[in-house]
Amino acid sequence: MKMSRLHLRLLMAALLSTSALAQSLPPPRIGDQPGFARVVLDLPKEATYQIEPLGAALRVTLPGQTVAPGLHFVSLPELAGYVLEQHENQAVLILLTPQGVTPRSGYKTMTLAALQGDGQRLVIDLSGAFVDTSPLPAFPEFRFIRSGGRRFSVVVDAGHGGPDPGALGPVAEKAVNLEVALRVRRFLQNAGVEVVLTRESDTAFSPDKRTDLAQRVALAEGKDLFVSIHANATVPARADGWCGLEVYYYSPDTTRPFFPSPVPLPPTPLDALEAVQPPPAQSPLDPGAQPSPEDLNPLPPQSLPSPTPQMDSLRRMELSRTLATRVLSYTLGATAAVNRGVRSANFYVIRYTSVPAILVEMGYLSHPIEGQNLRNPHYLDRIGYGIARGILEYLENDHPFK
Ligand SMILES: [Zn+2]
Numbered sequence: 001m002k003m004s005r006l007h008l009r010l011l012m013a014a015l016l017s018t019s020a021l022a023q024s025l026p027p028p029r030i031g032d033q034p035g036f037a038r039v040v041l042d043l044p045k046e047a048t049y050q051i052e053p054l055g056a057a058l059r060v061t062l063p064g065q066t067v068a069p070g071l072h073f074v075s076l077p078e079l080a081g082y083v084l085e086q087h088e089n090q091a092v093l094i095l096l097t098p099q100g101v102t103p104r105s106g107y108k109t110m111t112l113a114a115l116q117g118d119g120q121r122l123v124i125d126l127s128g129a130f131v132d133t134s135p136l137p138a139f140p141e142f143r144f145i146r147s148g149g150r151r152f153s154v155v156v157d158a159g160h161g162g163p164d165p166g167a168l169g170p171v172a173e174k175a176v177n178l179e180v181a182l183r184v185r186r187f188l189q190n191a192g193v194e195v196v197l198t199r200e201s202d203t204a205f206s207p208d209k210r211t212d213l214a215q216r217v218a219l220a221e222g223k224d225l226f227v228s229i230h231a232n233a234t235v236p237a238r239a240d241g242w243c244g245l246e247v248y249y250y251s252p253d254t255t256r257p258f259f260p261s262p263v264p265l266p267p268t269p270l271d272a273l274e275a276v277q278p279p280p281a282q283s284p285l286d287p288g289a290q291p292s293p294e295d296l297n298p299l300p301p302q303s304l305p306s307p308t309p310q311m312d313s314l315r316r317m318e319l320s321r322t323l324a325t326r327v328l329s330y331t332l333g334a335t336a337a338v339n340r341g342v343r344s345a346n347f348y349v350i351r352y353t354s355v356p357a358i359l360v361e362m363g364y365l366s367h368p369i370e371g372q373n374l375r376n377p378h379y380l381d382r383i384g385y386g387i388a389r390g391i392l393e394y395l396e397n398d399h400p401f402k
Helices: 006-022 173-191 209-218 270-274 313-335 377-397
Strands: 029-033 036-043 050-053 056-065 071-072 081-086 088-103 105-111 121-124 155-157 194-197 225-234 245-250 339-345 356-362
Touching: 050 105, 056 121, 081 121, 088 121, 105 313, 173 194, 173 225, 173 377, 225 313, 225 377, 245 313, 313 339, 313 356, 313 377
Parallel strands: 155 194, 155 225, 225 356, 245 339
Antiparallel strands: 029 036, 036 121, 050 056, 056 088, 071 081, 081 088, 105 121, 245 356
């Protein structure tokens, strides 16, 4: 089709006026900070924006703005790259976030005045260690559970202690482990579960590591399960990037990690209905008194039937894996932390236990932000709640010999 002179002139005028109205935005500025990536967008004063967390990406929509479309790679633990798209009447910036973003985690935003002129700066900080550290809502008590007239009994192992501090960060690992173990005990006891701690203070059974671990494992004999609580650390070169939760079970073979979905915290009113159900009263072992949190006297072990007679190693491994999956799912749901998966390993305390056993790594003390999270009592409440909740769900739904 042949274009007339007039048409051509009109078209040129239209193009000129468009470019004069909507000046293309400068590309985002990217900064590498300890434990997070900072993205700064320089915007006109009147600009508006919407931010949507999409899991593996954060989408920033800028109505009325213009950008030069393109894909740009960035090599940071928190930001793999970004995409700029020009849609009809809006610009879109997509930040590729390998550590993940959710409505509760992974990013923080603020707007600041421009350093020069009258524009504004949209600042987006990205890190997997931006998690939910708000106080736990006032949950109703856990529902009371028991199995066929006997109480479930669980060993909670606060890793390290005494001469062995474990990993070091802004706080010693042994201290964080104990804080969370005490919380797990409280939540489980509220649900009627008998809890044995391997330690209740800064101690160890022996300065000799092997003897100490053997004593911890021995406590699991005749109990329902064993949960060891630890925090992690990595070498300085990776300290900025590695964060999140992982849960281990023992397998003689190397297996690939898998990544269960987080289970969100329950909506409080519905759970409250379940929580007021009275416990079953007719039990030969217990005349029906609901244990209060102060009821710390366990039944003598010899009066309990062994919960898992002749459990073979394959069965124990399968149950440990299920327990690990439950605990990771609920802990992720309570914290919104990065999911580093259910993994198998050869650690002593999960290998030599006679009952289903897992080891929880609550996060990385070496990470500049997560290390601080692990000092936050609200965050430790959330981890403790998630671990306890996962244990209870396992006992109710998966544990043999109900
Ligand atoms: Zn440890």
